[in-house]
Amino acid sequence: MDSSGRPYSKAFEILRKAGLRPTRQRLGLARLLFENGDRHVTAEQLQAESAAASMRVSLATIYNTLNQFSQVGLLREVVVEPGRSYFDTNTSDHHHFFHEETGLLQDIAGDAISVGAIPQPPAGTTVERIDIIVRVNNKVK
């Protein structure tokens, strides 16, 4: 971690490596996203956070940025509910618990679930990735 005094240097580096212009709003959002460990955020949550940090960023830019970050591999979009997108700052191989009542998403380390035999993908296709979502709730069995 190299945040040697200059608060935006880490975010700046991340953007530079990704080939994205270091604009004011991208730098600010990158800080929120990547300087607090692994996170799962929706666009609305990120907007609330940036407002709380008194950054002026439009919702359109939040969406643009989340999508761009996903495209360059800085984020991973996790689809658990119709009509709401989560973005995960952990892009390494791993899976999720999804708490249906609260909407909470939790990482499961890649090696904590072992997927055995993966069947042959349909002809002409390549496996892009495997998503495993373990849906949990508070019901008594």
Place this chain on the structure above:
Amino acid sequence: MDSSGRPYSKAFEILRKAGLRPTRQRLGLARLLFENGDRHVTAEQLQAESAAASMRVSLATIYNTLNQFSQVGLLREVVVEPGRSYFDTNTSDHHHFFHEETGLLQDIAGDAISVGAIPQPPAGTTVERIDIIVRVNNKVK
């Protein structure tokens, strides 16, 4: 299979067992859904099909029916893309290939993927189900 002449008897039975009133539109939709093997449909697709079969069913009823059927376990909702819901007539334990370019969803038999060690669910929660989505595309590796 007991479709002894009376075309709606199977659909009627399904609704009766589920405790849902056998209305004209529920019977018609149940026929479309359950008398053609395993299927994955969206609300719009089902609407198009019912129109093609010259049934008069509003889109609101299609949505109501798909949700009710899911609640009573006749259908399983599969979430693969933000902003579009698929309903699967196969409610047994199984998983899916999802073809990102075409939106095509294909079943993977439950025993064709072996999930090894499932980690302990978070305290106070029970595993509701495990969804595995194998995302495939046409890209050359």
Place this chain on the structure above:
DNA sequence: TCTGTTTTTAAAATCATTCTAAACTGTTGA
């Protein structure tokens, strides 16, 4: 058949997300 409850419906409303076109900012080269 009558009556009360459920269901269906068209239309409006909602919600997350994307688009638009104009204003603004970052970068490059003179």
Place this chain on the structure above:
DNA sequence: TCAACAGTTTAGAATGATTTTAAAAACAGA
């Protein structure tokens, strides 16, 4: 340093899937 252009941000409108509304229609039991 500054002009000039491409890339970015923005407010607001637009979109698209889904849900809600409130009223009309259909179903079930007596």
